[in-house]
Amino acid sequence: MGQKLSCGTSDEHELFSAVQCGDLETVKGLFERNPSLVHHSTVYDRQSALHIAAANGQIEVVSMLVDQSVNVDLFNRYKQTPLMLAAMHGKISCVEKLIEAGANILMFDTLNGRTCLHYAAYYGHSDCLKTILCAAQTSHIASSWGYARFVNVKDGKGATPLHLAARQRRPECVHILLDNGALACASTGRYGFPGSTSLHLAARAGSLDCIRELLAWGADRLQRDDSGRIPYTIAFRHKHGACAALLNPSSAEPLVWPSPLKFISELNEEAKHLLECALIEANKEREKNILKGTTYSPPSPTNSDNEMDDNVSEVSDTEVCCICFDQVCTIQVQDCGHQMCAHCVLALCCHKKPSPTTTSPTAPVCPFCRSIIVQLDVIKLEKKDGTSHDVSSSKLRKSRRSRNFSEGSNSFKSLSAVSSFGKMVARGSGRIAAEDVYIDKPIILD
Secondary structure, eight states, rough: OSSOOOOOHHHHHHOOOOHHHHHHHHHHHHHHHHGGGOOOBBBTTTOBBBHHHHHHOOOOHHHHHTTTTTTTTOOTTOOOOHHHHHHHHTOOHHHHHHHTOOOOOOOOOSSOOOOOOOHHHTTOOOOHHHHHHHHHHHSHHHHHTTTHHHHTTOOOTTHHHHHHHHHTOOHHHHHHHHHHOOOOTSOOTTOOOOOOOOHHHHHHOOHHHHHHHHTTTTTTOOOTTTSOOHHHHHHHHOOOOOHHHHTTSSSOOOOOTTTHHHHHHHHHHHHHHHHHHHHHHHHHHHHHHTTTSSSSSOOOOOOOOOOOOOOOGGOOOGOOOOTTSBBBBBBETTTOOOOHHHHHHHHHSSSSHHHHHHSSOOOOOOOOOOOOOOEEOEEEEEEEEEEEEEGGGSSSOSSSSSSOSSSOOOOOOHHHHHHHGGGGGTTTTSOOOOOOOOOOOOOOOO
């Protein structure tokens, strides 16, 4: 693939052409006539029939070859496996079939020293990326290598999958990798020498969406590359004005998703989605002020001030958040049962950037009873007809007063509400303490 097929016999040429086109009947007929063809490969690239079928998404041919006990980890000229080629071309059905057949996800090619995870991230195939990461959690990789080590595996030039996704402007892949433990501040440097971080690479590519994701997961705007440059300098030099504005060290830092906290990593999907939406909304409000005067106009927040809650008649005033008195309670602390809105939960957890030197960040405490927050749940509301629904499916209540997210701090309005909440809990502990948390090209068969 990438080269014209060169076969020693007409049968070989006919086989590889039939495999590329997915002509299953011809492939079966050729194997019946000459069973040894299953072990043949192209002359120059040494592509096997399985390589060609996987790269072209011919799942029926892949399934037939796997059923005939063909080695799923065959190497081509560059020690690329069929799984690598399937991930490179985004052939999700072939990726799933090969992994199911026992393909080793921790094989490195000799072209760039990359794994199938690198290929999926580089070419932006998020579905393949998720499948490979899921397989890594349940395979021998998790027990032998360690899942976190696999997610942050480096290629021959020191680049992790996150570096490649940021460099190629793949924000969805960046988000998936960060959500699965990719290190936002990891450098491409090796043997103690500095290199570029994912933020440097995203700044060079001018990917505003990738920069947003990396900053929200704690990427350091002041970290320097091997030339002593911070990401802002790179974005400015390449004339990416909006990116440079967000990366400018003098601009307000974004709220940071508290990934090191155990209770956050174990959130159920509904609660996590609510908090992520609140984080995005708060950061977009911050962006509006930062990007004023640039050519880029940021999109409106997810929840507009002009939107009214469709179910506001279903919710009584007692369910309004008692910290900010502004939005409906959507999150409940599992053990004590106290309720807050997603924005106020973020104010407790995300108002301070996590310190990389802190190995065990202090868990936040409930502002009502000061018990440690271990788990959060989405509140289930009961309608008048007796049925229940998730508060997360409803829009947030329109503000009783205009929202005023801070322009120059790391927090927003809800945090100021938390600091003034001490009067409400004077009967208990007497004060609130928000804890510190501190160019590769696809191989195409002619």
